[in-house]
Amino acid sequence: MGLKSWIEAPAARVAGSNRSVANLVRGAVTRLTTPLLPDDYLHLVNPLWSARELRGRIVEVRPETVDSATLVIRPGWGFDFGYQPGQYVGIGLHVDGRWHWRSYSLTSAPNIDNKLISITVKAMPEGFLSSHLVNGVPAGTIVRLAAPTGNFALPEPPPAKMLFLTAGSGITPVMSMLRTMDRRGDLPDVVHVHSAPTQNDVMFGDELARLQAEHSSLRCHIRHTRTGGKFALASLDEVCPDWRERQTWACGPLGMLDEIEEMWDREGITDRLHLERFAVSRADLSGAGGTVTFAKSGKVIEVDGATTLLEAGEKAGALMPFGCRMGICQTCVVPLASGHAVDLRSGKEHAEGERIQTCISAAAGDCTLEA
Amino acid sequence: MAITNITEFAHLTDSDIEALGRELDAIRRDVEESRGLRDARYIRRTIRLQRSLELAGRLVLFGSRRRPAWIAGTVLLSFAKCIENMELGHNVMHGQWDWMNDPEIHSTTWEWDQTGPSEHWKRAHNYSHHTYTNIVGMDDDVGFGILRMTRDEKWRPINLLQPIANVILAAAFEWGIALHDLEAQLRLEGDDRQRWNSKPKKEFAVKIARQVGKDFVLFPLLTGPAWKHTLAANATANLARNLWTYAVIFCGHFPDGAEKFTVDQFENETRAQWYLRQMLGSANIDAGPVMAFMTGNLCYQIEHHLFPDLPSNRYAEIAVRVRSLCEKYDLPYTTGPLSRQYLLALRTVHKLALPDKLLLRTADDAPETSSERKFAGTGAKIAEALRIDTDTGRRRGLLSALRDHKAARSRRLMRQS
Numbered sequence: 001m002g003l004k005s006w007i008e009a010p011a012a013r014v015a016g017s018n019r020s021v022a023n024l025v026r027g028a029v030t031r032l033t034t035p036l037l038p039d040d041y042l043h044l045v046n047p048l049w050s051a052r053e054l055r056g057r058i059v060e061v062r063p064e065t066v067d068s069a070t071l072v073i074r075p076g077w078g079f080d081f082g083y084q085p086g087q088y089v090g091i092g093l094h095v096d097g098r099w100h101w102r103s104y105s106l107t108s109a110p111n112i113d114n115k116l117i118s119i120t121v122k123a124m125p126e127g128f129l130s131s132h133l134v135n136g137v138p139a140g141t142i143v144r145l146a147a148p149t150g151n152f153a154l155p156e157p158p159p160a161k162m163l164f165l166t167a168g169s170g171i172t173p174v175m176s177m178l179r180t181m182d183r184r185g186d187l188p189d190v191v192h193v194h195s196a197p198t199q200n201d202v203m204f205g206d207e208l209a210r211l212q213a214e215h216s217s218l219r220c221h222i223r224h225t226r227t228g229g230k231f232a233l234a235s236l237d238e239v240c241p242d243w244r245e246r247q248t249w250a251c252g253p254l255g256m257l258d259e260i261e262e263m264w265d266r267e268g269i270t271d272r273l274h275l276e277r278f279a280v281s282r283a284d285l286s287g288a289g290g291t292v293t294f295a296k297s298g299k300v301i302e303v304d305g306a307t308t309l310l311e312a313g314e315k316a317g318a319l320m321p322f323g324c325r326m327g328i329c330q331t332c333v334v335p336l337a338s339g340h341a342v343d344l345r346s347g348k349e350h351a352e353g354e355r356i357q358t359c360i361s362a363a364a365g366d367c368t369l370e371a
Numbered sequence: 372m373a374i375t376n377i378t379e380f381a382h383l384t385d386s387d388i389e390a391l392g393r394e395l396d397a398i399r400r401d402v403e404e405s406r407g408l409r410d411a412r413y414i415r416r417t418i419r420l421q422r423s424l425e426l427a428g429r430l431v432l433f434g435s436r437r438r439p440a441w442i443a444g445t446v447l448l449s450f451a452k453c454i455e456n457m458e459l460g461h462n463v464m465h466g467q468w469d470w471m472n473d474p475e476i477h478s479t480t481w482e483w484d485q486t487g488p489s490e491h492w493k494r495a496h497n498y499s500h501h502t503y504t505n506i507v508g509m510d511d512d513v514g515f516g517i518l519r520m521t522r523d524e525k526w527r528p529i530n531l532l533q534p535i536a537n538v539i540l541a542a543a544f545e546w547g548i549a550l551h552d553l554e555a556q557l558r559l560e561g562d563d564r565q566r567w568n569s570k571p572k573k574e575f576a577v578k579i580a581r582q583v584g585k586d587f588v589l590f591p592l593l594t595g596p597a598w599k600h601t602l603a604a605n606a607t608a609n610l611a612r613n614l615w616t617y618a619v620i621f622c623g624h625f626p627d628g629a630e631k632f633t634v635d636q637f638e639n640e641t642r643a644q645w646y647l648r649q650m651l652g653s654a655n656i657d658a659g660p661v662m663a664f665m666t667g668n669l670c671y672q673i674e675h676h677l678f679p680d681l682p683s684n685r686y687a688e689i690a691v692r693v694r695s696l697c698e699k700y701d702l703p704y705t706t707g708p709l710s711r712q713y714l715l716a717l718r719t720v721h722k723l724a725l726p727d728k729l730l731l732r733t734a735d736d737a738p739e740t741s742s743e744r745k746f747a748g749t750g751a752k753i754a755e756a757l758r759i760d761t762d763t764g765r766r767r768g769l770l771s772a773l774r775d776h777k778a779a780r781s782r783r784l785m786r787q788s
Contacts, residue, residue: 010581031581031584031585031589032585032589032590032593033585034581034582034584034585035482035483035484035578035581035582036422036482040422040475041422041426044419044422044423052475053474053475092472094411096407096408096411097406097407097408097409097410097411097412097471098407098411098470098471098472099471099472099473100472101472144474323494323497323498323502324497324498324501324502326502326642326645327680328497328501328502328679328680329493329497329498329501329502329679330464330465330466330469330478330479330493330497330680331493331494331497331498333466333469333478333479346400346403348403353472354472355469355472355477355479357466
């Protein structure tokens with residue numbers, strides 16, 4: 001181990017730890033603040049002065065449509081602005097003492113200069129957090145962030161011909177792509193087919209119009225489904241005759257994506273299709289269990305709703321931490337990477353991003369554990 | 372011999388114990404459902420207070436060549452370290468704040484300001500101690516393998532040194548805990564004792580180097596000419612924290628009335644009996660809000676052992692309900708002022724340094740350890756009697772039995788004299 005990495009070692013786990021000057025200082029000061037990080041003291045002064053966990057402050061909440069809003073966020077230390085347009089971030093919001101996590105597509109174009117990012121959230125009727133974000137979050141609120149991620153992204157350089165198929169809030173990742181290309185002043189041949197119930201429901205309607213006016217290479221087809229009916233894929237030949245040759249990005253309701261996938265499959269061009277499925281997986285509380293994946297070992301097992309995740313892991317041969325087996329000692333706590341689990345004692349649901357006690361939790365539908 | 376049959380000892384029927392278990396489950400559920408903003412604010416304020424105290428203490432110690440500054444800095448740092456250890460470290464690592472889903476206040480990520488690594492401690496304490504509470508031979512916290520705290524353990528000549536061992540343990544409590552936890556970790560990982568560079572030993576060494584380096588090298592160096600005073604202040608703060616945590620732990624587990632159990636009792640235990648074992652095995656300290664805070668709410672040791680993962684700031688209200696359950700089922704609720712609880716523990720330390728033949732009472736009927744057999748002589752009638760008092764309609768359980776047993780004993784002693 002070199003001297004530099006020795007000094008940095010105690011701070012190695014903070015976000016953005018590849019940025020070395022800050023981490024050199026952080027690592028050196030940690031010798032004095034151990035077992036804490038200097039960040040633990042600094043964020044008492046300013047909540048953004050912490051890279052132990054990525055944080056951000058909402059600087060503006062801008063309504064887009066009746067039921068959607070754009071949140072402009074200033075991330076704190078350690079955030080990587082080099083994300084790809086189309087990627088999503090995890091955002092944690094504090095409600096009633098508890099942090100809730102969701103993922104949303106970034107709608108901003110990557111921009112290191114202004115150090116701001118934005119996400120656009122549509123309030124879902126049953127989505128407690130999305131409604132809270134659209135209607136209840138004041139500017140100034142501190143949020144937690146998870147680093148941008150996802151494969152649904154604009155390649156570098158962008159292909160010469162592209163097709164975007166979006167509906168509803170499925171436009172959000174594509175918006176980031178369009179804004180990025182617009183910012184560079186180099187927008188290739190793009191056809192964008194977007195559906196929304198009415199004119200008022202179209203997110204970024206004005207901006208789309210402006211982009212189209214400024215770039216002759218962009219063609220937008222906006223479909224108002226309440227009056228015009230659903231966009232029929234069969235009519236794609238009329239709107240965009242060369243769709244088979246284009247790289248296509250599609251994002252929207254699951255039914256629409258399934259249809260698209262099928263059609264591209266029939267044509268044998270699935271290598272030109274990029275899909276983003278938004279639909280939040282819901283907990284299966286029927287007690288039927290599900291398929292549990294153990295990410296570290298790659299083991300997979302099918303279990304019923306009465307088998308604890310700890311037992312499931314042991315059956316599957318995954319290396320699981322265990323302790324009291326009665327839910328008191330916290331030895332078996334592991335992060336739930338995706339899906340849902342249910343606490344067998346209280347019936348309480350746990351969702352993606354939470355850490356769960358595997359000895360008293362069972363699968364509520366398919367889920368993945370980081371163990 | 373310690374309690375082998377908790378149902379018989381408690382003077383309760385199986386269905387009574389099941390009912391008691393359901394009432395305790397209801398308390399858990401009520402607290403779980405009502406956790407919210409108020410609680411989150413409490414822990415965040417506590418963290419803020421602790422860090423401010425520590426920071427202030429460290430700053431004041433830069434002037435530690437002056438006596439008032441030395442005293443002020445040492446006191447601030449001592450308070451900071453006590454709070455860090457009890458209300459923060461101990462409770463966060465129990466998962467009491469995991470429900471907040473905050474990665475920074477979570478049992479899986481917390482590291483504390485003590486020589487032993489958190490991971491080792493969680494294993495030995497959360498798992499071994501809280502699962503096998505007070506089972507002689509399974510819970511290594513009964514005397515921490517150093518002291519003989521129950522007559523169930525055979526007397527050995529080395530026990531004569533117990534009064535000294537006790538003082539050393541108190542002064543170096545964090546080191547005692549760290550070694551005790553390392554031992555548990557080594558046993559768990561089936562470690563080869565000859566290997567000096569195994570994973571647990573390396574983790575242990577790194578943690579010690581950081582802790583000792585910070586308090587005894589770096590901070591003294593930083594204060595330059597005042598280094599000797601700063602060193603002394605840091606050592607004093609650590610000593611104060613050690614003595615305090617030692618006292619709180621001893622008062623929670625070793626006063627008379629905190630019962631011990633046998634492996635037999637554990638083997639076929641139900642969930643409700645587990646609850647009962649926690650209730651009978653722990654002891655509280657009478658405390659006001661400030662003292663409760665400084666003990667990390669472990670003045671509510673009974674409540675903590677019943678619900679180790681519920682937020683500490685709720686133990687006070689839980690205690691009211693647990694106490695009324697004890698009255699309802701006529702069970703003892705062992706509590707007393709700190710001084711009394713500590714003197715009782717101290718009495719046991721000194722008394723059990725002596726061989727059994729110098730002691731009057733048996734392992735079935737001693738102040739620090741009893742078993743269901745204690746009632747065989749004096750209290751047989753109570754154990755077999757109807758368990759509801761026909762006059763008052765009140766339950767006649769363990770508490771009444773203990774009272775009658777004591778009265779019968781003193782009557783007998785009077786007759787003999």
